[in-house]
Amino acid sequence: MARRAPSGRAPAVAPAPSRRLAGRVLVLFTLSLSCSYLCYSLLCCCGSPAAPRARCPPARAAAAKKLLQQSRPCGRAAPAPPAGSAPGPARPGTKRLPRAIVVGVKKGGTRAVLEFIRVHPEVRALGTEPHFFDRNYHRGLEWYRSLMPRTLDSQITVEKTPSYFVTKEAPRRIFNMSRDTKLIVVVRNPVTRAISDYTQTLSKKPDIPTFEGLTFRNRSLGLVDTSWNAIRIGMYAVHLQSWLQYFPLSQIHFVSGERLITDPAGEMGKVQDFLGIKRVITDKHFYFNKTKGFPCLKKSESSGLPRCLGKSKGRTHVQIDPEVIEQLRDFYRPYNIKFYETVGQDFRWE
Numbered sequence: 001m002a003r004r005a006p007s008g009r010a011p012a013v014a015p016a017p018s019r020r021l022a023g024r025v026l027v028l029f030t031l032s033l034s035c036s037y038l039c040y041s042l043l044c045c046c047g048s049p050a051a052p053r054a055r056c057p058p059a060r061a062a063a064a065k066k067l068l069q070q071s072r073p074c075g076r077a078a079p080a081p082p083a084g085s086a087p088g089p090a091r092p093g094t095k096r097l098p099r100a101i102v103v104g105v106k107k108g109g110t111r112a113v114l115e116f117i118r119v120h121p122e123v124r125a126l127g128t129e130p131h132f133f134d135r136n137y138h139r140g141l142e143w144y145r146s147l148m149p150r151t152l153d154s155q156i157t158v159e160k161t162p163s164y165f166v167t168k169e170a171p172r173r174i175f176n177m178s179r180d181t182k183l184i185v186v187v188r189n190p191v192t193r194a195i196s197d198y199t200q201t202l203s204k205k206p207d208i209p210t211f212e213g214l215t216f217r218n219r220s221l222g223l224v225d226t227s228w229n230a231i232r233i234g235m236y237a238v239h240l241q242s243w244l245q246y247f248p249l250s251q252i253h254f255v256s257g258e259r260l261i262t263d264p265a266g267e268m269g270k271v272q273d274f275l276g277i278k279r280v281i282t283d284k285h286f287y288f289n290k291t292k293g294f295p296c297l298k299k300s301e302s303s304g305l306p307r308c309l310g311k312s313k314g315r316t317h318v319q320i321d322p323e324v325i326e327q328l329r330d331f332y333r334p335y336n337i338k339f340y341e342t343v344g345q346d347f348r349w350e
């Protein structure tokens, strides 16, 4: 028989509101404790060097690794977001300053090297040219870092800005950032490079003078105008001297722009060796696109689909008077010879 409570009071079996609340708090507390433990054991047990790795079963270790890739490593402080950016969900890795920079040369094949190397799982690259060590140095290293893609501890951050090679202050500035920075220079026959450079400028400013007109200070005397950038950039031996004041030759890798087209896997093999990463990018990654006339990637880093470089790469060059080409070959010869001697490699631009 049901017991009746004295009138005006709640039945004895029904909990008082405060006891009901206490019960809910207890349930919530237990739940949050379990969740915290689960997160801790997945994220930190297998990832932290202090934790006994042997106790992690393989399935849990794999789950933890995946989770780690989606979050920051335990105990590492998140970098401050760039001013004005909205707080978003946690993304994998940390923004780090580049460990390797493709510093030049303009029209040498720098985009191809960047797009090819970023296919490597141990490499993350900034897609755009930050121009930090020439135009944007006043913005500071934190600005530069904020542009970088996030990387895991095992990954290398790479950027490319071809104008660094001819920027007087760039070697000192990069050295001050890190004396261990690895430098990559993609070089190409300076005569072809100059014509490529001019062809690009002409496509943007159709009213500029002719190539021949810009090349000489006095054509009949064969006096080349070395103040014209398209000419000056190709004097590799001169620019290299500024870099060698800060970096040993062993820290600079030269890619042949010509071989990058005829044997992309061979050239990229050497780039991977230089970066100290496994030779993952091989012949299997490339196919020759007859329409484009260049090697292309079977799977790009971004979409996983076949990808050639854009229309601004591999343009048809402006026709230049063969006599002018000959004069330019003569002009560059001593610089080329000096360059081959300095780097200990013959690029066969004759």
Ligand SMILES: Nc1ncnc2c1ncn2[C@@H]1O[C@H](COP(=O)(O)OS(=O)(=O)O)[C@@H](OP(=O)(O)O)[C@H]1O
Pocket: 105, 106, 107, 108, 109, 110, 111, 112, 162, 196, 197, 257, 260, 261, 294, 295, 296, 308, 309, 312, 313, 314, 315
């Ligand atoms: N795989 C592949 N596809 C397309 N183009 C290739 C490739 N490999 C090297 N190249 C050559 O790269 C030249 C452009 O060099 P850059 O990327 O350094 O140019 S830029 O300085 O960034 O504007 C570009 O120069 P041009 O042919 O004169 O346009 C190409 O010859």
